[in-house]
Amino acid sequence: MMLDVLSKEDCEQVRLWRNQCLETLRTPYPLTKEMQEDFYRDVVMNPHSKHKYYAIKMHEDVLIGMGGLTNIEWENSQAEISLIINPALQKQGHGKEAVRLLLDQAFNYLNLELVYGECYECNSAADFWRNIGAKYDAHFAYLNKRKCYNGTHFGTVYFDVKRDDFAAMCEDMPNCDKRIAEHGQISICSLCDRWYYRKKPEQREILCSNCASGLI
Template identity: 25%
Template structure:
């Protein structure tokens, strides 16, 4: 387990699945997660995802986010793609709707970035975020991420096209900000 000020990152438990499934199927969460058609996930798909989690996968690492104060499961984060050759980790995060805008996401991302740079010796951490997700962009900037580029009109959501922003932080920048 890896601790922040408000959250800790831990392994997923089977009893997290019903809340994970509930959180990712909530439109106010789902619209930020996947550029594809936002069709609801079946619970069986969530179970299959859980069965495929493995600490031995050299490219993907998933953590449950748990609030320290009451050990409540509130979301997840992890490394979605790991390029060992170029030393780049691509990360993602989601929180359940009741836990948004309370500092948990920023804290969890700080813990994840610390893990990547300290334990994995990765040179760069990056992420993709939709331009309409102002709350997330501000959170990532608090952690030290910088906007590196924009994929114009990349995602169609709620009847119009939106940009997708690529953000990154280098290990030497993280050292200066931590």
């Protein structure tokens, strides 16, 4: 897998994939071809843009997704991660490798110190991002009612990955899945299934802030 220059044709294909998963997006409406062309011209092709997007390819001519490092703050050395994978190719490990490539780009080529992301609870990829965060020893923060979709408000989880944690995980890549299981950093409420990140899993059980009844 590789990150490549994003072409206008790539961008149009990604638009079709994007419009299939509106519940995962901050802009919950379909994009037209003309709107995507404006995005390509004004953002992707703009050398002064604070958003960098990449074609994710299995080979030089096989597009499987688009990844981004967006809202770049050079003065603070941080950016937000963005990822869209062809729906037909999801749950096959491609997203995991794409995230690694994007983090490598952020830390080892753009010289950033921190990459953060946001995942809505209505996103079917929530488990994917939980595992990504745990893998890279991310910090998690939960916010209520960040997303309204189909008449329902959903919470969201922010996570961040620091350069040093990414470097440490890359050094221990053969044991990374074992490390996630051993650390037990994700705690689930016993009643409402809300998930939390806990730096010290051994600490006493506490009440869930969502349902105020379950224990985590």
